[in-house]
Amino acid sequence: METFRDRRGIWSRVDHNEVATPQGFARNPAKVYDFYNERRRNLRDVYPNAAHHALARLEAGFKGRFLLVTQNVDDLHESAGSRKLVHMHGELRSALCQGCGRRCRWERDMDIDSECPHCGLRGRMRPDIVWFGEFPYHMDEIHAALATADLFVAIGTSGSVYPAAAFVKEARMNGARTIELNLEPSDLIGDFDDAIHGKASEIVPAFVDRILAGEPV
Secondary structure, eight states: OOOSSSTTSGGGTSOHHHHSSHHHHHHOHHHHHHHHHHHHHHGGGOOOOHHHHHHHHHHHHOOSOOOEEEOOOSOHHHHHTOOSEEETTEEEEEEEETTTOOEEEOOSOOOTTOBOTTTOOBSOEEEEEOOTTSOOSOHHHHHHHHHHOSEEEEESOOSOSTTGGGHHHHHHHTTOEEEEEESSOOTTGGGOSEEEESOHHHHHHHHHHHHHTTOOO
C-alpha cells in the first residue's frame, strides 16, 4: 500500500490542500472523490505484511489490556486478524454523510450523486477520512489507554503528525515504558526509552516474539 509521508509518498506528488482539507473538497469535490476512489480501488491489490500479522498475533496471545491505534486508513490490520484497534484518521472503506452525520461501509466509487443509505440524501457523501484541520476519531479512548498503559510502542511513524506525535510523551508521563520500532530514528527519538530500527516486516515479528515469550523489552 502506498504511503503518504515517505520521501516518495503521496504528499510528495499531490498537494494535500487540494485533496485532504474541507476547503479543497468545497472547491473541487470531483477531484477529491477521484483521489480517494483511486486509493480505495488500490486496496484490492494489497495484502497484510509480516508486521500486520505479528500485531494480530500479539493481540491474540497477549494476556493484558491491548489497543492498536493506527493512523493508516487502509484495512490491512483487519485483514491480518486485528480486532482491538481504532482508526484515528478514518477509513477508506467508509463514507460519512454530511447531512445526517452517519457513517456507512463504502466499497464502490463515490461522486456528487452518491446517496446516503441512511437518510437518502444525495450530494452530501464524503470520504470518511480525517482531513487536515479536523479532529481525529476515538481520542477519548486513546487518552484513556495512554493513562493506564505499561508499555507504549510506536511503529513506523515520522513523529511529525499531531496529536499522534504527542502520545509518547503522554504515555511516558503516565509511567509507561516507551519503545520506537522504525526504519530510521523519528523526530521524537529522544522521547523513547529504547528504539529498534530496521524493516517493520523483520523487527516487529521479532519484537512480538519477545513479548509473547515473556522476555523483557
